[in-house]
């Protein structure tokens with residue numbers, strides 16, 4: 088089912104590239120044979136891999152200084168789904184979108200579900216927004232789920248419960264909660280009371296979760312509050328998830344850590360504690376930069392997937408929700424999301440090349456150099472033909488960017504879509 092991109096156009100592009108791809112794939116296949124790696128097995132895993140795209144990701148992001156919208160930008164969730172369908176028709180591993188309520192203003196969720204079905208798009212985890220005001224008297228200026236005012240907390244709880252109800256109609260199975268609550272001055276908020284109020288509010292939300300749902304708690308050290316943040320780190324997130332119960336898990340947003348934090352170790356800890364729920368993929372150099380996944384530190388992304396693959400092979404991992412969460416300020420978001428999905432799949436593929444038994448043996452022998460070589464050898468392998476072949480066999484594009492550019496998509500959309508209004512950022 089290809090509605091957003093003409094399948095004939097993908098086939099035409101693919102037919103001009105398949106001969107070279109076959110050649111590269113065969114070379115890699117022979118190389119893997121000498122290493123006792125089954126290329127078919129890895130390819131099949133890649134063909135089944137999925138990472139969700141956030142609805143806010145297809146709009147141009149912004150900073151607190153400015154936003155520079157591109158042409159033909161989607162102006163509502165229906166147009167966002169069209170853009171997400173373009174991405175999925177080309178790459179095939181982004182079949183689900185993650186909406187953000189009430190950012191995504193929807194009056195009829197059943198109709199939205201039917202609209203998305205028609206584009207072969209499903210709904211992943213839903214996100215709630217209580218970090219900006221929704222236009223009434225009860226302001227989130229001084230916090231939402233942790234606000235000292237009970238009426239404000241109740242409003243924030245209701246937004247989350249509404250998001251769950253919307254998600255049920257959309258056949259989602261989870262809710263991600265991130266709050267920007269915190270303080271800008273020492274003494275402004277009580278560390279103790281604000282955390283207590285967070286847990287109390289979350290307990291209210293938790294009781295509304297259907298049995299097969301999960302709630303994902305997202306932590307972040309700073310911003311918008313710059314002195315203290317209520318859910319500031321993975322430890323706090325873990326404590327809250329444990330307090331709430333089995334359906335509550337921790338979500339790791341790669342950008343939500345201070346520089347030089349060993350994120351892959353946090354991933355391992357959360358796996359061992361049975362509380363790793365999901366990821367928001369992006370990249371950063373300084374803080375929550377929301378840059379494209381794998382654009383700055385692809386080795387870190389690989390090391391994270393190495394932990395996930397090790398846990399998967401050891402039977403320690405169950406459903407983990409993968410989502411891209413980045414802000415595209417200077418690129419066409421569709422191109423950035425195509426490349427990011429590809430980077431994530433590439434890191435996953437490379438992690439599958441790691442000989443986990445050999446790594447364990449070398450660790451036990453205290454052979455630091457050999458351990459590093461095992462990881463570096465997998466990371467340095469060019470798996471682009473393998474990732475492209477998985478796409479080709481799934482009927483998607485060998486070279487998605489070139490097909491996308493040949494569509495002249497945004498230029499065409501600029502003639503039928505309203506031009507961007509105002510300045511809505513996309514930073515979560």
Ligand SMILES: [Mn+2]
Nearest residue numbers: 340367412515
């Ligand atoms: Mn996030």
